[in-house]
Amino acid sequence: MEAHEPLIGCPDGAGGLFPFASAREGQRQFLEDARSCVRNRVNLVAHAPTGMGKTAVALTAALETTLQEEGLVIFMTSRQSQHNAAIETARRIWRVQKIAVVDLISREDMCLCRRKGEVCPCLSSDDCYFLDEKRISDAAMRLLDYPLHATEAQRMCLRAGACPWRSALRALAESDVVVCDYNHLFSPTDGSIIDRAGREMDRCVLIVDEAHGLPTRMVEACSSSLSRAALLSASRSIKDRAARRALQAMLRQFDVLCFGPQREISAEELETIVTDECGLSCQELAELISSSLKKKTRGPLEKVAMFLRAWNANGSSSFRYADPSTGELHCRFMEPWLMAAPVFEKMRSSIVMSGTLHPPEMFADLLGIGDMSACRRYRSPFDPSNRNILAVKDVTSRYEQRGKEMYTRMALRLMEISDAVEGNVAAFFPSYEMLGSVEAEMRRLTGGSRLLVERRGMARSERDAMLVSLRRDERSVLLANISGSFAEGVDFHDNVLSAVVVVGWPLSPPSIVTEEMVRRLSARYGHERAQCYVRTYPAVAKVLQAAGRAIRGENDRASIVLMDERYASMAVRGAFPEDFCYKVSEDIASDLRAFHHPESGGKGPDGKEGDAEKGY
Ligand code: SF4
Structure with a gap:
């Protein structure tokens, strides 16, 4: 099927195994498309924004078909923390109809005997107390009774005296759903999970969650x-x-x-x-x-x-180079479609989804399934009037214009924004170097007592402590890297952020690797599309990820400020999803106050125009 071919209609909407009384607008359309695609053996590549309830949609649509055909649903995520949503949704479906679910994480993380920094002892010796066949079989049967999180399964297996990893593998043969990491199918070293389960691939429906990260994961796995x-x-x-x-x-x-x-x-x-x-x-x-x-x-x-x-x-699919700046030799796999396409081709069908799978056609191409997938975009289920997106033109992250003057201007703008929204602000920078320079300016201008700053390689406990500070202070400015964990891995729920600022247009710096990628993609899709795939859309994805930190629930209300002159250009505007519309602001403080404090008529709390340092 061509990427834009209309889907066959499906009149029933929610119902079936859908575990909620009704579907939200947008979610209903996604559910119809997913059901139709799975039934008709078509892949669905879906840009489905946060709050859509995509896990429930994908599991419902896939299970409604696989349960009839004794098939298997493989739900893949990129991080262990994302297993939780899948297992919780599976539990809801279990209340509608009993299903057997296995949550599989890595052997190392499930192992009951491994010491920190070492591999599982059974890799070098068969002498492990938990390697008892009878106990493993019994534990596998119990795993199938009710959907358990991997940590719960571990505890149950510990009590049963059985290896959790082997028990989970044993249970796979009888399961309806397995929740696991990408590397169980898309890895050059790990064997296929389907082979281990003794299941036929063409009876399996593959769900890839957070799929925007899949091409990169495959590249890294082979590099x-x-x-x-x-x-x-x-x-x-x-x-x-x-x-x-x-x-x-x-x-x-x-x-x-x-x-x-x-x-x-x-x-x-x-x-x-x-x-x-x-x-x-x-x-x-x-x-x-x-x-x-x-x-x-x-x-x-x-x-x-x-x-x-x-x-x-990987022969000519890898690019080998020396990088004197880091003193390293690199062998980088460049053609993820070669690894992905054979997997997708063998499946009954696949649902490839993410809140930032934009444009879905690009991801279908990078996964080698562009000519056998339906590509769909769904609008955010949240009220658009709760999101105030503005662009500021008087700063830029262009390399040739970087310097003290520009960093001072960025610092002043951030202070102005913080002053106007009177709430927490998270500012995301394209690099730690720029972050550090703007931080220095903010400290020079204000003392920086309300600054929270992400550092390279920060421990999780430090990030958690910063989140606690954000909740407590309510007037903090968080400075973070747009490629760091605050931009993707941390959940700012309960409207803890009043504004997200994206400082600069986060294009990756040119390198021989990006040039090589453009060359390879140009040969497949032409030069213009290759440039977009390598430069423009990855930058858009970073902006959307960062912007998505602000609004996590339907009642959240926040501003998103894009700080770079390039956001005013038609080329950049046109690269964003249709529902990500923004206004170029000539007076950012007034526009923010008009949104956050409409009662003040766009003025400061004292009825005057605010200045940058006031209230900061
Ligand atoms: S058999 Fe299981 S518990 Fe024992 S060392 Fe191996 S992974 Fe760990």
Whole structure:
């Protein structure tokens, strides 16, 4: 089916296994489309904004077909925290009709014996108390009784004396739904979950949640990097002489390869270095290193072995280059569609969905299913009048205009916004460097007592503490990176943010990797589309993700301020979804006050125009 071909109508709307009394507007349309697609063996690629209730839609539509055909629904998410929503929804459906559900996380996270930083003991020895076949079979049967979260399953298995991971795998053969990570199907190393379950793929419906991250996950799963430090450490600790000679030769060449600007390296360059020193290929040297390890670890030797294994694994689908700025060699997989398409082709059908799957046609192309999918966009279920989107033109993150003057202007704008909304503001920056520069200006101008600042590599407990501060203070300004965890992984519920500010237009900096991606995509879709896929839409996705932090529920009300002159251009405006309309503001403080404090007529609390520092 062509991407825009109309779907076959489905008159029944909610009902069936749908676990709620009624469907919201938009959700009903999504449900009709999903039911129709699954019945007709068509993939549905859906941009379904936050609050749509997409988990309930996808599970309902998939189960209504698979339960009749003794099939399996595979619900895939990118993070363990997202398993919760799937299991909670499955429990609601279970109340409508009993279904058998397995929540599967990684073996390491389910293991009952693993020490921190080590792999599961059963990988090097079969001697584990929990490896008892009878107890595993009994635990598997109990897992099928009621949908359990992985942590609940772990506790139950501990009491039963059975390995939770093996019990979950055993239960798969009889289950109706499995909730698991992408790597159970889209990984070069892990075996297919369907094979393990002994299920037929063409009876399975695949649901990919948060699918905007799937192409990148596949790229990362097949890519590898090697630092000089890891290579040096490995060359010192390896016992085998020939292998040590090869690693030392690699080390000598490392500085030559990593000198000067970023540059492409051919697969043969490294192969020749290794073969000349020890007569082995990169792959053979990797096996020699792995076999020399007494037990599996994540040390430098294993890292070098993984890198050497990846070096030639994907032939011309990988791009190999040296990056002197980080002192690393990289082997980057560039063609995720080669890994994804064969999986989707074997399924009965798939529902690929996310709140930021925009445009869905691009994701269908990147997953290699553009010519066998229906692509749909659904409008946000939230009242559009609760969202005030404005653009500010007098700042920019353009590289050539960065500097103290621009950072001061950004700082003043942020203070003005904070002053006008009189609530918490989260500002997202394209880089930590820019964040740091604007933070310094804000501290210089105001002392910065209300600033909360995300740092690189921040621990989860620190992020949680910052969220507590946001709730307590109610007039804070959070400065965060638009690619960091505050922009995607943290849930700002209960309208804790009055405004989200996106500072700059977050294009990825040009590099030989993006150029190479443009070249490959141009060959498939033409240069213009390739530019959009590599540069424009990833920037749009970052903006939408960050903007989505503000409104998490139907009663939330917030402003979104886009700070860059480029948001005023037609090219950038046109790249956003239809329902993401914004006004270019000439007076940001008045426009914000008019939305947040309409009773003041767009003036400050004292009836005058506010100034930047007041109330901050
Ligand atoms: S059998 Fe299960 S519990 Fe035992 S070491 Fe392996 S994963 Fe861990």
